[in-house]
Amino acid sequence: MSSIEIVSKIEALKELEALAAEAAAEIDALKDTIKKEMDNRGVEELEAGQYIARxxxxxxNRLDTTALKRENSAIYQRYIK
Incomplete structure (x- = not known):
């Protein structure tokens, strides 16, 4: 593959990555709008036509491994992989 072809591939990749980031931002905005409407209605499930949004x-609950390691290092060491 020539240098020109590599540059072309990199430019195409950058373009697609920018497009994906833009699409992800729009997806998040749409999800937020739907969530806000559901919150306003006080529901966790909403039927809209043929779709159901939940x-x-x-x-x-997660284990605070940093605190466990600090407070009881022996137990922490016994259970780490």
């Missing part, structure tokens, strides 16, 4: 609150 946005639920997820509560997760």
């Amino acid at each position: 946005f639920t609150t997820v509560v997760s």
Whole structure:
């Protein structure tokens, strides 16, 4: 592959990456709009024509490994991989 072809491929890649970033931003904006409407209606599931939109609150509990390592290093060392 010549240098000109590589430059052409890189430029095409950059163009597509910019397009993907723009599409991702638009997707996020649309999701936010739908979520806001659902929040205004006080629902976690919304039927719209043939579509059902669901946005639920997820509560997760995670282990604070930094605190565990600081407070009880022996237990931390025993369970790390």
